[in-house]
Amino acid sequence: MxxxxxxxxxxxxxxxxxxxxxxxxxxxxxxxxxxxxxxxxxxxxxxxxxxxxxxxxxxxxxxxxALAWGAQPGQRILTLADADYPQTLLDIPDPPTLLYVRGDVGLLNRPALAVVGSRNATPQGEGNARAFAGALAEAGFVIVSGLALGIDAAAHRGALAAGGATVAVIGTGADRLYPARNQALALEIADRGAIVSEFPLGTPAAAANFPRRNRLISGLARGVLVVEAAVESGSLITARLAGEQGREVFAIPGSIHAPQARGCHRLIRQGAKLVESVADVLDELGGGARPQTLPDAPATRPAGSDAAGRLLDQAGFDPITIDELVGRSGLTADALSVILLQLELDGRVASLPGGRYQRLAE
Missing domain, CATH: 1.10.150 (DNA polymerase; domain 1)
Incomplete structure (x- = not known):
């Protein structure tokens, strides 16, 4: 040591x-x-x-x-001279001189895919992140993300729920878990996956650290899947870095009305591969066993009741207000509220800020 x-x-x-x-x-x-x-x-x-x-x-x-920290069970300090140092990072222009790792260092040299996106994700976006991360983990990929709220957290949870492996690259010292709302998730990742930081112990969260962290998210992976992203976002920084590092860039399209989809649409216009199913990612990257079930584009759900089924069809998948639903359905606002409440309790519709609702894929 x-x-x-x-x-x-x-x-x-x-x-x-x-x-x-x-x-x-x-x-x-x-x-x-x-x-x-x-x-x-x-x-x-x-x-x-x-x-x-x-x-x-x-x-x-x-x-x-730092030496005392690295001597604790489940904690390692990896240097550029260490055989366990992630080999993919040696291919990027600015590999960290050393890494602080909590968890399984062996995951850092397994085939990986990064899944990133908006902190202010839609329910549909979080569902997509969980589903894609779970299926990709089943296909043999380690899921890499940044432990942020929204898409990152959903991707980590999807991989863990599928019994797969996940790595969180953080922008603080490895002894500090940020954000506080994801501390329980971080501890689960440290136990079943790995947490990685290049920052010295005790480093607090600072805005300048996260773009720097992003190059490691893409550097550890064979490709980056952007689930949702605004036009000005850290996820687009990660995608740009991935391209510069020679990694594949994938993006899931979304509603033309959703701000969280505009970054993905920009990436697709710039040459990122449009993704509708996990097969689109696996066909590009190759290798790994395919999962038996792949999440695809949203499918029409079986109607639980005629009124609920008609309402879901009329709502579509874009966020929509009560007034717009009144116009499409011909129902009164009171009648709609009753149906929407039941659909929300059934997990078929999510309520959004601003009094809007969004149908969830099933």
Missing amino acids: RADADWLRLTLIPGIGGETQRKLLAAFGLPENIFAAGEAALAGVVGAKTARLLADTDNGAAVDA
């Missing part, structure tokens, strides 16, 4: 980022050689200011704390 001390010492010096670390490693090899080199030799590679920082910084307490 002490062999990791020099790696930690290098990465825990404030002001020396990944680019500088890689430059030093390219010039001197292992971190122990960096610290054994004289200040003049270091200055010739990274400049006098950084060379002095390397020589003068005492971060021994932080190094010892």
